[in-house]
Amino acid sequence: MKPFVYQGLPSRVVFGAGSLEQLPQAIEAMGARRALVLCTPEQRGGAERVAALLGDRAAGIFDRAVMHVPIETAREAREVANRLGADCAVAIGGGSTTGLGKAIALDSGLPILAIPTTYAGSEMTPIYGITEAGLKKTGRDMRVLPKSVLYDPLLTLSLPVGLSVTSGINAIAHAAEGLYSVEGNPVIDLMAEEGIGAIGRALPKIVANPQDVEARSEALYGAWLCGIVLGSVGMALHHKLCHTLGGSFNLPHAETHTIVLPHALAYNAAAAPKAMQRIARALGRSDGHAAQAVFDLAQTSGAPVALRNIGMKAEDLDRACEIALQNQYPNPRPLEARAIRQLLDNAFEGRRPS
Template sequence: MKSFISQAPATRVVFGEGAMSELQSEISRLSIGRAFFLSTAAQRETIAIARESMPDIFAGEFADAAMHTPVAVTNAALAAMREVEADGLVSIGGGSAIGLGKALALRSGIPHIAVPTTYAGSEMTSILGQTEDGVKTTMRDPAVQPATVLYDVNLTLTLPAKTSGVSGLNAIAHAVEALYAIDADPIILLMAEEGIRALAGSLPRIGKDTQDIEARSDALYGAWLCAVCLGRTTIALHHKLCHVLGGTFDLPHAETHAAVLPHAWAYNAPAVPEAAAKLRRALATDRPAQLLFDMTASFGAPTALRDLGMPKDGIDRAIELIFKNPYANPRPLEPDAIRALLEDVWAGRRPNA
């Protein structure tokens, strides 16, 4: 057994069908008297239900959360939150809403309850990514870790099949990188493999029937495991690529992760034989990169960055930013190989791995 250090941040998790019904009790448990709700427009109806059910606690709402957590949006939300003298945050939605909640928690120090409605995973991490002037930067700080996470399977039933697929592949990417993270411990390796297995088995079922509650439950369970892996390990090339591409070219978050994942894995696979064996077992295939590529295509999602809005001449800019502040990676970053990777994912070529 290799030496390791294991440290688990304390986040309370409430999981299951109807978990949203526990929101008011969780607000009270954290001694929140005036809760400020965050979302995108898609979750306004859910927030309206919360407002009606707890009018004495509901302080206000901000429904303009945006991808990649723009600093300008955070500043606007912070002003609105301070105006109503909120002493707690509730974010309902995907990575945009939860990322905004984390940014506000960092600036204000007040408790944050996250209610994820996708499989993105931000809710279980102390990672905050923020975008300003076209550059996305990331940081880790315990202050941004939500105090409580409510996983209500019912809130994922309205996710379209395509959105479910790319969101689930985004979650899988977190666990894939955890398989070869330099700081992964034995528990994380088990969680990563199980999270990948749960999502890979449930996402095709959701593609056939978005109302399959058992498949939805399995997917949310897998997403939780993958999110824990993201929160407790060092990220590498895959996430660096997605942070650069998303922040620089304003590409959609989950779709970018889904498109990049097969290629980033194919790049690193030769350097991580033990991780490769675990991923083959979790996906039940000898060619993980091709299976992940085919899964993205099966949901009708783009496999090419050009179809997500990235200009081909942006490859040079992306390479510049990747090498300007690279993340630790098991395989050294080779300029020609990184260029080939980006050209392949820009064109949507199926990897041979």
């Protein structure tokens, strides 16, 4: 057996339909008294419900979370938290809202309780991202890892089907790259395969009926596991490409992951055959063709499969390739400029991996 290092991440997780009702006890368990509730403008209703559940433990609501955590928004939220005397923040929403909580925690050490409503998985990671002067800086710091997480599948019933599919495949991407990570280990492999399987089974049911609570629970369970994988081991080519495409070309996060993943897997297939077997098996295929399995899941679920359809321009592909090659990082197959340029072209056109 290959030697390995396993490092668990300290957070308390409560999972279950209706678990939002346990918020007061979860805040109590954190030893907090005054919570600032964070959300996007669209999710203000959910934040008000959270504040009502907290009663006089709610310090206020900050409803201006947006994608990529602009430094100005993070500063403003920190000031509001200070002014209101908050001793913790409750982030209800997707990766953008959790990201705002993390930006507050990074400076102030304020503990975060996350209530995820997408499958992005940020709540399980010590990774933060903050955008300053158009550049997104990311880093790892244990202060930003939420201390407590409430997973309530009922809160995901309102997640539009399109975003449910792309966010689910975003989660699969974390687990898929975890399976061939240089930092991989047997426990993370188990979580990754189980997480991919849960999401792969749930998505077609959610497409058929977005109100299916069992399917929503299975998807959120899978997202939790995939989030642990993302937080525990280093990612590779796929995440690097998506970071480049999202950061430099302003493409939407979950859709970009959905489109690029089959092509990143095809690129790495020959160099990571065991990981491909596990990904394909989790998605119900016995031929080990992970790239096709992910592509077919996306396409049959109605997700976009071509970068050209989500705002990428053909003339930017060379530049994207250059940026993705700027820093070397571990990847099963060495980074080869021509092959990566071809990968981007395939993703741009939405070709099914052969």
